Amino acid sequence: MALPIMAPPDISTNSAPVQLIYAGGTFGSYGRPLAPLAADEFLPALQTLLSEQAQASNLPVISWLDNALIKDSSQLTPADFVHFYKLLLQAYAQGSRRFILITGTDTLSYLGAFLSEAFAGSDICIVVTGSMRPLLDSEVLQSYQVDQSSDAWDNLTESLRVASAGVSGVKISFGGESWPAQTVQKIHSHDFMAFTGHSRAAYPANSYIKIFADIRRQHWLDDQSLVAKDIEDRAPKAAVHALYCLPNDTSILTKQLQALIDTPPCGIILLGFGAGNVPYSPDLAEALQAAYSQGHMVICASQCPFGGVSDSYVAGSWQYDYYVIAGGRLTIAAIYARLLWLLLRYDSPARRRQRWSYDINQTSTTIKKR
Structure with missing residues (x-):
């Protein structure tokens, strides 16, 4: 101790x-x-x-x-x-x-x-x-x-x-x-x-x-x-990746995600279009499911500087069925920082996801009160 x-x-x-x-x-x-x-x-x-x-x-x-x-x-x-x-x-x-x-x-x-x-x-x-x-x-x-x-x-x-x-x-x-x-x-x-x-x-x-x-x-x-x-011990191995959605064939994004699946549990920021829209394909959905199973945390953020993400569009909401976490109105820097801190502070994927959910609930409650 x-x-x-x-x-x-x-x-x-x-x-x-x-x-x-x-x-x-x-x-x-x-x-x-x-x-x-x-x-x-x-x-x-x-x-x-x-x-x-x-x-x-x-x-x-x-x-x-x-x-x-x-x-x-x-x-x-x-x-x-x-x-x-x-x-x-x-x-x-x-x-x-x-x-x-x-x-x-x-x-x-x-x-x-x-x-x-x-x-x-x-x-x-x-x-x-x-x-x-x-x-x-x-x-x-x-x-x-x-x-x-x-x-x-x-x-x-x-x-x-x-x-x-x-x-x-x-x-x-x-x-x-x-x-x-x-x-x-x-x-x-x-x-x-x-x-x-x-x-x-x-x-x-x-x-x-x-x-x-x-x-x-x-x-x-x-x-x-x-x-x-x-x-201190976890810091040298901690990793947060960013996957940027572009008007490419979905297979490109899928391959980028698949390349991370067998690495140690990490943070992944998925930079979607607009309110967090991500192009769908069965292979990408399967890769997101596999990423979750391997202990990775995938957070969806918007490429837009303001406004954040929402699940109001079918083009974006489908990913949340595969354990992607909505980044809300957090900036990319804030999402990176929170993912990094969770990777350093907590020793299991389950505890990290639990803590993220608690933090988001605190955020939502504060915004509603205001």
Whole structure:
């Protein structure tokens, strides 16, 4: 049995510093051509800039959380996601409550949604941000200066304001707005308004605790401690696949699915047309049945950025007779994050499906109440 993670006495979120984690990405790139600065070079420069602006911008007190994993976000893997989960969990267990994670924009929404799943039921406050242009001006090579035409400084200072409020949950802050992480998706490849989201968030956002008694927090930490080693061990083998419906003969999609059936149980996102419509064939139906029998979780999502899926069309409803799970209004990033967390957190396909059903019921209940 794993040793419990002991939580110290609670501390005021208003007086405690905001812990800042730098994980790479465009935000910390510099030079000609642009390349990410090493942490030991970038963080002192950032710390100096923040110190100079702290009083003028009314920024909260900041401390730094050491992070050895700095890489382009397009290279992040499930094991890397678990790294940030462990890093944040340890700091949370030691009494920190408010965090900012700076990462690259390619997988920013995926990482944010994953952390939202992983810390569900706690009172942690995590703000994930990044930028579309580097913080430092590469036209000035003699010293580190903020690029006034970049979105990085504004994104960081807004994230600090969001984190200083200490509201429980995982949020993504970008372009002057912030949203629950599970609702966010990247919608533009280079515009400063690269992300969007919404506030009608259900589970896991509705699971976060505003006022957490010490004994409840300790129980939450004990639960995490019991599975932390299993989560770390499963991460290198965890896999979530995406199958994209195209106007092809159905045999192509069938062959793609059949190629996954004999692999270890994994997550499969089936990206349907419109409201989740998927071309039918007896062979594809048989492959979906076989995937379920082998312990795979197939989730249907829409290729459309908004609206989600429904079973209102025969062209889409047939798949649910073969154990496909409707992704509802979840984004692709949120579906990926939930599948990955279930693969890491639970040891059997039955428990994973049971937990997904519980989460979806929580989502449906919240939407109906609103």
